[in-house]
Each structure stands twice: as C-alpha cells, then as structure tokens.
Amino acid sequence: MRTLQVIILLIFSGFLKAQDVEFSAEASPNVLRVGDQFNLIFSANEEMAAFAMPDLRDFQLLGGPSQGHSQSVSSINGKITTTSSYQYTYFLRAVKEGKFTISPASIKVKNKVYKSNPITVEVLKASASSSAPAQNTGGSGTRQNGQVSENDLFVKLLLDKTEAYIGEQIMATVKIYTKTNLAGIDQAFKGPDFTGFFTEPIETPPLRNLERENVNGDIFGTGVIRRVLIIPQKTGQLTVEPFDLDVALRREVRRRVADPFFDDFSIPDIQEIPVTLKSKPVKINVKPLPPNAPPTFKGAVGLFKISSSLNNTVTASNEPLTLKVVISGTGNLKLINDMVVNVPYDMERYDPVINTKMDNALSGSKSFEYMIMPKRAGQYTIPGVEFTYFDARAGQYKTIKTESYTVTVEKGQGDSLITMAPGTNKEDVKLLNSDIRFIKTKQGTLKTMSAYLATSALYYLTYVLLIIIFIVLVLIRKRISAQHADIIGMKLRKADQYARKRLRKCETLLKQGNSAAFYEEMLGALWGYISDKLSIPVSVLSKDNARTSLMNRSVSDELIDQLFRIIDHCEMARYGFSAGETDKEQLYHDAIKVITSLQQKLR
Secondary structure (H helix, E strand, O other): OHHHHHHHHHHHHOOOOOOOOOEEEEEEOOEEEOOOEEEEEEEEOOOOEEEEOOOOOOEEEEEEEEEEEEEEEEEEOOEEEEEEEEEEEEEEEEOOOEEEEEOOOEEEEOOEEEEOOOEEEEEEOOOOOOOOOOOEOOOOOOOOOOOOOOOOEEEEEEEOOOEEEOOOOEEEEEEEEEOOOEEEEOOOOOOOOOOOEEEEEEOOOOOOEOEEEEEOOEEEEEEEEEEEEEEEOOOEEEEEOOOEEEEEEEEEEEEEEOOOOOOOEEEEEEEEEEEEEEOOOEEEEEEOOOOOOOOOEEEEEEEEEEEEEEOOOEEEOOOOEEEEEEEEEEEOHHHOOOOEOOOOOOEEEOOOEEEEEEOOOOEEEEEEEEEEEEOOOEEEEEOOOEEEEEEOOOOEEEEEEOOOEEEEEEOOOOHHHOOOOOOOOHHHHHHHHHHOOOOOOOOOOOOOOOOOHHHOHHHHHHHHHHHHHHHHHHHHHHHHHHHHHHHHHHHHHHHHHHHHHHHHHHHHHHHHOOHHHHHHHHHHHHHHHHHHHHOOOHHHOOHHHHHHHHHHOOOOHHHHHHHHHHHHHHHHHHOOOOOOOOHHHHHHHHHHHHHHHHHHHOO
C-alpha cells in the first residue's frame, strides 16, 4: 500500500509546476587549520548541466567532484510537493593560512546560466595542541576528569551597541563558546534579567548544531541560545547582571564487549556531567534625549517614514471617511501608540484602529486607521499629520509630515437620523447598517408545507448507511496501519541482520581482492542499515536527514562522524580516489564496530 502511495505521488508530481532554480555553495567546515580537510558542496534543486567549477588554487584538491541525487515527495493537506537535490562535492585540504573567498561556480539549466554564492573559508595556522571544537550539542571529547577550563567553555552576552539613547533598540544575544563537546543545554533557559529595559523576545530556533568560529586565533564551536531586543527605560550606566546557564558535558568511557560472531571489541560508554556556566556582567551607557523636544514627539526613537491615504475626497454629510496613516522604519515601533490628527470643526474623528506588522525584530510598519465623520456640507481641508521621532544616528529630533487633503462634503440624507456614540469605530457602523432592513410592503405567497424529512424512511436509512460506511472505513484504516506497523517493525528487527549479512559478503570480496565490489557492498550495507533502522526510505535518504534523525535519537557525534567518514571513504574509493589497499581491512572492521554501536544505541 505504501509503495502504491509513493508511485501515485510520483505520478502526480510530474504535473506539478516547475520550481524556481536554486543553486548554492557551502563549505563544511568553513573555519579550520592548515592541514585540515573540508568539503565544498554545490547544491541545486534542478539537474545541473555545464557545471563550471570555481578557482581552487588556494587549496589542495583531494578528490571530486562526486555527484549525488536525492528526491522526496510529500503531501500536506492534499498539496503534493516534490523536492529534488543534486550535488557536486569536492574534497579539499587547507594548505596555507589566511581568509579565502571561493568564487561562484556556474551551471546551466534550461539554457539559462545560474551562479552560486561565493564562499569564505578561514584557515588558521596549524597547532598541534589545539583540538577541533564540537560540531553539535552531542559527542565526546571532554577531558577524562570532567573538568573544563573557563577558557574552553563559556557563555557571553553580546550587544550590538554598549552606548545608546533612552528608548533606542539594542540587540542582545546569548551565545555559547566551547572547545569541548556538549550533551545538552538547558532548554528552559530564559536569559538574563534585563532590569531597566523593555524587552521583546525574538524567536530563536533550538540550538542543534554549533558553528566553527575563530575566537582570538583559536577555533571554537559557537551557537546562539537566545536573542532579545531590549530598550532602555532610564538613563545612566545600566548593568546586565551575570546569569547562569546549565549545560551537560559528555564524557566517553570505552567498555569491552563480547560478541559471539565477531571478535571482542570496545564500545564507547557515554557519561553526562552537569556544569553551570556563569556570564560576566555587561554595562550599557544610556544617554538622555536632548531637551526641547517638539510637542508631536511621543517617544519614537529610530529611523522612520510616514505616509497617508484617504479613501475618498468627495462624500456626503454623515458618510464616514477613512484616513490611514502608516509609520514604517526601524526603531521602537511597538511603543508608538498615539498620533496627533487634527480635523476641521465640522468633522468628528474617532479612535483609530491600530495594526502592527513587523518585517523582523527591528523593522516593520504600524498603521493608524481613523474614521472621520463630516457633519455638514461644505469644502474642508484635513491637515497633514505630523510625526516626530528622535534619530539616534544623527542625534537630533526630526519631524515628518503627511500631505493634506481637500474634501468636498455634499448634503446627505437623513442627517438627523444617525447618532454616533463616542468611541464608535468603522466596524461598528458597518454592523449597524447590516442589521437595518426596509419594511416589506408587498404581500408574500403561501406554499403548502411538505412532510418533515425527519419522519421519512429515507432519513433513517441514510443514518444507517453512514454508520456502516464509518465502521468499514475504520476497519480499513486499522488494517492498513497494522500492515504499515508490521513492515516498519520487521525492517527495524532485521536491519542489523541484513547489514551483517552484507558485511560478511564484504569480507569475502576483500579476500578475493575485488575492490570495486567491496566498496559497493560496504555502501549498500551502511545505507541499507540506516534506511531500515531510521525508517527513512532509500529514495529520500540523505546524509543530512540521516544525521538529523541520528541526533534526535541521542547518537553521539563521534559515532555519527565515524559512520559518515566510512561512507565518504567508500564513495571516494568508488569514484576512483582510493585511500590505499591497506585501508580496506581496517575499514571493514571499523564498519562492523559502527553498526554494532548503532545497534546498541538504536534498540
């Protein structure tokens, strides 16, 4: 049944609208030391032709490009989506110190040329004492006694400015730096206490991977834990007090395991050690705003624009107008709650409808929609609306103004019948109008009333049929679910058995000296085990989703990296970049150990 669904989805996917071509480049890692290897990956969502590689003279080319292709089809709320990914991967080694920019590569899709983004790779000098940082929040490498120096693991509060005016926005970022490996971070962490500031939390995705970063000539794994927009509410030197962050370190202990089929070997046993990190205090100098602010200043600090629109310049008395004023730009937009809008004496202005739309945490727009009710006929001028804000960069107040509008009001009907209560807005007027109906003066026609449907046999028969159909559908669904569960369960139970069977074949091929078949069978064993164990179909299986799934199941980073190192080694060898005949036996034993370790972790 599942196969049939996939086939149907693939058939329908052929009728889908072609997607836009996306072509990008990525270096992993992009901060490393002289002598380190890295991958340069070019990805596109369409099949690439006429691929032109960039200039890689600053690096040693170890292999590549190796090509890969994956495709996935999904259906969400009846909408079928197909996603394809084509990749070219180069294997490179850094040979000299410096910061290098890899120029874009180019491809041709449907006779149109596309270029990737440039990539910057930073290479630090080689250091035998420095160790590579963690790549994510799991893994091993902690010192055996569990003690970590403050220079190897710390948390900092970073501000985009340490001097600001009162009311000016400051971006605060909580960031962790580590040269060791972490098992986890306190997910309930709320961040420091910003006393004296108005705070606006910014949605920050959970930290799953650390980025490599050059910190004073050393490589750290860094990650953003939380971002908060803070606005000082008082002047003077304000201090953000130190805060605590709980993390868990991961320590690896090797344990001997006896296996009836293979030789005894050791597997890593992971221990987690809780550690509390304490930040350092951060001082912010908050300056007061200059005196003599214009009367129209209401506390806006930033850089803004103003615009307005009037829905009509010709109307009748007691027919409402709508004046819309929009403030847009960067600054404390959410704190702007009032505007000075003057109207002629014979017009009434009602409380505005206010809407805020943020493009991001720092910028957006805020609209004020005023309903204006002219009371008498005549020609009037609605003056422009003035708005004053403080430009922190220029250090001065600035007043901007909208255009004025000339409105012609004609005499309307029923002026005296409409009475507006103070505070009534535009939505209320619409509601009243919809409730008022003219009195029907014509005589209606009478019809003979038929028998009630609820008393007919058809009515009860329909009920019975619906119940039967519901029961049948429930039984069908239950049966399909049981089949799916059984297939998945069978794959999970047999994954280790199938992998070991293929590995035994690898051993035979190794003895026969058939290298090509050996690497092919090794890749099949590893990818097949991952597919079955993680319940990811081979058609959509990739290194990225496999790594993510393994991480979600608390598989250590070291074990994941070891798995993909073996896969990379086999892929390189399969495409002609052999690592040497003497490595195959070690590769075979490494693969056995990895699968055994995964089997114990993924039970």
